[in-house]
Amino acid sequence: MPDHEFDKALGEKARELRLQPSPAVWEGVAAQLQEKKRRRGAAWFLMAAAVAGLSLGGWWLAERHSPQEGHQQVVTTNPDQQAATTGSSATAKTAGENSNAADSRDVASNQPESINANSVTNSDAGTGSDAAGNAADNTTDNAVTKRRINNHNTTAYRSTVHNQMKSAAGITTGSATAKTSRKQQGNTGNTPGIDQSADNYGATILTENSVPRVPEAFAGQLPLQGKQSIAVQQPKSKTGNIRPGNLPATTISLKEKTNRKWQYSFEASAGVSTLNEQPFSGYKADQMEYQQNSSLASNGLAVIQRNPSEIKGGFSFQAKVLAHKPISSKLRLGTGIQYSYRSSQVKMGKVVDSTFALYNIGQDRILSALAYAGGTANKGKDFTNSYHYLEVPLELSWNIDRRKHWYFNNGVSLGYLVKSDALLYDKDGGVYYRDNDALNRWQAGFFSSIQYNINPKSDMQVALGPSIQYQLTPVDLTTDRKHLLHLGFSARLQWVRQSRGAMK
Amino acid sequence: MTNEQQLVRDCLKGKPSAQKMLYEQFASQMLGVCYRYTKSVTDAEDVLQEGFIKVFHYLAQFRGEGDLGAWIRRIMVTTAINYLKKNAKYQYDLSFTGEEKGYLHPVSPDNPEVSLSAKELSDLIRQLPPGYQAIFNLHAVEGYTHVEISSMLGIHEGTSRSQYARARNLLITWLQQESEPVNLAHYARS
The missing domain is CATH 1.10.10.10 (Winged helix-like DNA-binding domain superfamily/Winged helix DNA-binding domain)
Structure with a gap:
């Protein structure tokens, strides 16, 4: 029998062998698969928890700061009581006779404007002394009447208020509605002082029924702008009459309104990208990929030594277009599309015959690929591994300070590898080769940046600051520990539609 | 689509039943492969287990163009070779002289x-x-x-x-x- 036939017969016979493994083998496989699934699930859970925690934290901080920065309350009293204003930027008290309260209710010393109550004095206000007396008698009634004035421009507001308060307590401009009892119309001429400290404040005037005097006039001018509202709460009188000056306390609540208009931004970031095992721990190619190929070699036989190249950081760049929706005065959610370029550098040797060097599970594909000898032992030249991703980011942006200069942006992104010429290292063969099928196409990651907005009052704003993005998904399938990290400096151009009629 | 392709797709979706079916389909054949490379059944089963974990990890790389059994067999052989390299008891010298x-x-x-x-x-x-x-x-x-x-x-x-x-x-x-x-x-x- 010829030698090759003998070999063939032996080989065929050997390949026929079938052995039944013990059940413990499958149990081990299943346990490992389950563990991998669990770890993957845990990673996603952690990401979701991080985003949720961030959102809640931001919301809590925003809520915590909002009363000081954006919410003011003004309380006016009857002639014997004081009007008080609380707020982060202003606190003032107004005291005096009810008839003069209007003149002294400029409750916030730093407010640029205030409403002059006289401009909206109800001509009927002083006419119903009997009615007012009745109203005073009925101040224990818990019912209140709300009047709202919603304005889209100052002129319309003032004229409307003036006219309607002459004839009726219900005041409506824009989309607002006002309902009031006819019986109370004559008693609404006096409107408490209102003040406002900044843009985008809505004003709420509450007249509490527990105090028996009605303020007689507005004190100051209301800086009116888009979609502000004023609510006046008065005791509902069974008889419909409240004596002027007998309504005791008027609470003016000034709450910052959130500009919920969509905002758009373009951001570019450039920096360096590295391959990391952990977010801040670099990938050690010589430790992870070097393999001493001498275990089966005979003594005295030369062993091919193949060292992987050190992986150095490379240039990285990303650009994204985002649409943001404010969800509170401090927070906004944004999403859009992002292009990311990442790179790393290795030293590769000369082109080698892949059939000579390659051996791994993807052998069929690698055998047909171009391969390069490992660089360290070959004094090779630099090669740049490049990765191009398209990503969909979901960003939560938090405005840290009240002046709207500092923003803390965080989020997650889901990306897809659209192109790459990266080389992989085959530690068994000691060569670099290209196989895009061995790269993880889908990438999940998180990003963060702190930016300083240099012109927060402009419609077109510019924000600058450092940024970081870390890919939770390994860059390739050959190892679980190779993650792309981008560290860069970002510049954001954002278009924010400011409210019309904003106070200057 | 063949049953084998469907089986691979189900495994890629992470279905435990499909994974077990794939294992049962090839386990005895692959244990035969592992057995030839090792010196004990325990070692062969260790290689088999490690090999199948790799199979499921890299299954996405199998594009269905070739024979699934041959692909799994290559993984088993690779795993066995690596096992021999790592395991000290397989690493004694075999030096032959002219004599x-x-x-x-x-x-x-x-x-x-x-x-x-x-x-x-x-x-x-x-x-x-x-x-x-x-x-x-x-x-x-x-x-x-x-x-x-x-x-x-x-x-x-x-x-x-x-x-x-x-x-x-x-x-x-x-x-x-x-x-x-x-x-x-x-x-x-x-």
């Missing part, structure tokens, strides 16, 4: 009846020293060339050829004697 070659004169396979069962033949192969065993398996059973084997094992091509020749001669000797394998120490060290 020793005298014991290894070519044996003619003029009458080599391969009448053994697959199990008996595999057991015979497993009696080979680890280096011989791996090279014989890779070349004679799996069909790799000596160039490929040299790359896989990190040795020179000539080494692969010579060790294969020695392994083959040993097997033929044992087959002709139809007896227990001779004492390896007689060949390895004199």
